[in-house]
Amino acid sequence: MARLTTRIGVGTLGLLAGLGAPRLVAQSWALPASDPVSIARSGTGVAYGNSLEAAGLNPALLATLRDGNSAYLALGLEMEAAQTTLQSNQQTYYSSDRSRSLPAMGAAWRLSPDLVLGLKLDEPFLRHSVMPLQYTGRFAGQSLDLNTHRLEGQLGLAVSPNFAVGASLGVTRVQYSWDNMVRTLVANPNPGAASPILGQVESDLHQEATKIAPSYSFGFRWAPNSRWTLGGSYVGAIRTTMPLSASYGPTAPQYFFLTGYPRSFASPSGQFQAGSGGLTLPGKATLGVRQRVNQLFTWELDVHYIQGAQTQLPGYPSLTLASGTTVSGAGQGTTFRNGVGGSVMGELNLGKRWVVRLGAEMEPALRDDSQVDPLLGGAKSSGFSTGFGYKCLGGEVNAGYQYRQSQDVQNNNLDGAWPVSGYTTNPTQTRVEGMGHLLSIGYKRSF
16 A cells, blocks of 8 residues: 555656646746645645635535634735747846735634535735836837735535535625836927927826626535545636726836937826726636545646636727827737636645645636737646645644746737837747746644
8 A cells, every 4th residue: 555655646746747847837817826735736626625725716615624613824925027038139028026925814614514604815816017118019018917806705515425515705806007108209399390200209108996896606526435526616707897097107208219309308298098997807617536545645636617718808098199199009919718727736644744735737828829928928827836734833834835937939919119100010029938936824723
């Protein structure tokens, strides 16, 4: 039995390492989880019974908890970075605004032998990046900040000793901001001048909003025997209309000369108009199978169906000048698609106090390569994670880490230029890359 366990463990770790190799990976909007246990499992766990953290992925698992009441608190850090390389001159630009805090909370109260009430706080979607002013795709997008905080009440019901169902309902606070650069003409104040145009002013158009939207999920868990478990969950899409407001952004205006005219100019006055406020973050259905090989080792494999075609983002802000001319973003493809991905994890108990976790995930591309950019991404998503738990202080301390790196994508639509005649693109390839990290530490206790 020990030899079998060793072989299974080594095989699973090899599979996890293979899935996490950089040649397969890319970064996603959606976080696998916010708590350290689920991060270490790469978001795998819809069938993982007796786990308060997994109940955040599938509320039906609340009914499997052995403790009467339990809770955990966690705090972590999410980091992501993007870069673009213009193939014509090998000039590389790196994003800034790379870090965000990552809080998480979960709790469960047993109301009866078959009914358990839960509460969770997490961050389902997170995307942020600021590209430098030299980035040639800045007219299509220069800065993005999409942040979500989800708070839901949960309920798990054991229909029978082997079958449970659950549901959750709550709200998600969505924060969104967007910047893109536009250019407007500077007219010569001398009516008799040979050239009626002196140059152009490049300005930052900004829009932002915060909105609270409803969110929900439901799931089931079936255990035909003590070794095998089948679980499934559906997390609904987050839909709302953002009350956007538009203005000039914080980036100072730049003047582009035609004849070397020495004056500097401020951004022109005009009427701001925010883009359409519709925003939808996609839903996800997950089906997972778990096997407890023995008292030491457990593994699980989850398959995800992401409803990426539901995704909708707000439109570009615009500025209408006194002359009646309207300028806006250059525009990029915003067509998203559905896809299937998966994740796998292994958990090994080392004695009575220690548990070691490994996980890997790979999610589908939600956009064509020709639409992938450093702000919105959309390429294949995957990562490799690890973590541990240690029983002490009357509870359990957990830590989790996931490494995320983007697949290189070539895009011919990001080398933009905005001469006096208007915006245009050069058919030059731009390589888009990215990477990120998730890390969290938390404490869980039963009471």
